Amino acid sequence: MKNGLYFVVALLALLGLAALAGAMFTVEQTEQALVLRFGEPVAGRGLITEPGLHFKIPLIENVVTFDNRILDVESPNLEVLAADNQRLEVDSFIRYRIVDALKFYQSVNSVLGANNQLGSVLNSAVRRVLSEANQQQIVKDERATLMARIKEQADTEARRFGVQVVDARIRRVDLPQQISEKVFGRMQTERQREAAEYRAQGSEQAQKITAKADRDVVVLKAEAQQKADQIKGEGDAERNRIFAEAFGKDPDFFAFYRSMQAYETAFKSGETRFLVSPRSEFFRFFSAPDAPAATGGPATATPAQKR
Secondary structure, eight states, rough: OOOOOOOHHHHHHHHHHHHHHEEEEETTTEEEEEEEEEEEETTSSEEEOOOEEEOOOOEEEEEEEEEEOOOEEEEEEEEOOOSSEEEEEEEEEEEESSSHHHHHHHTTTTTTHHHHHHHHHHHHHHHHHHSSOOOOOIIIIIIHHHHHHHHHHHHHHHHHGGGEEOOOOOOOOOOOOOHHHHHHHHHHHHHHHHHHHHHHHHHHHHHHHHHHHHHHHHHHHHHHHHHHHHHHHHHHHHHHHHHHHHHHOHHHHHHHHHHHHHHHHHHHHOOOOOOOOOTTTGGGSSOOOOOOOTTSSBBOOOOOOOO
């Protein structure tokens, strides 16, 4: 009998502990909790935002927790037609936070459901806003303004899900692949044309420089040759003047000197062959003073021969 009583008491204690454990729940600092009774929020304490240990009625009430931090939704590459009929691929995203947990739970139920809904909201806002701007405005001039408008429109639609859009960004704007290839092809052709033009200009400049250098070489050589000829002429004139003065002072010695130069030039070894009588006028300085002349008569000695 006592053993049965002990068993019942132990069983009741275990049930009490289980009920107490089921009545407690913890809310983290990054969470907010919604206490529901048969699917409806409990009046007065339905939303719990304070972190710590809290209580609920076991088996009757249940707790649903939501992230209290800023969440984000990314949109895959979306093709948009701009106001100037230019097709663009836009990569964008938004950041949001849950501000009405009950509406959030009743409309989308979870973060995954919210992301699906907000992805459609983001795509619609991006299409509406960017369709009113041209490519230059989207890419550069009014990008910040357009992102602010996307945020405003997305936030207006997201309020019905109990969330607030805190930021919207256009991460990247590109041309579609086929158009990009055509644009790159045109850019490559243009760069090749510019390169060919620069090469032609460089070749023209090189030819001009080469022609000028060749002309300068010819001019310098001609001037140098002219100066050399002038100096040589002046030297020859000076030489002739000196010879003329010397010839005027002693004609016999001058004739002798010129004959010696003629002998030196004519009698170079292996270079000259000629037949001439040794009694000719050319060899008069090799003859004895009393030798006959080339005409057969007695040779008359010149002053040079006497010396």
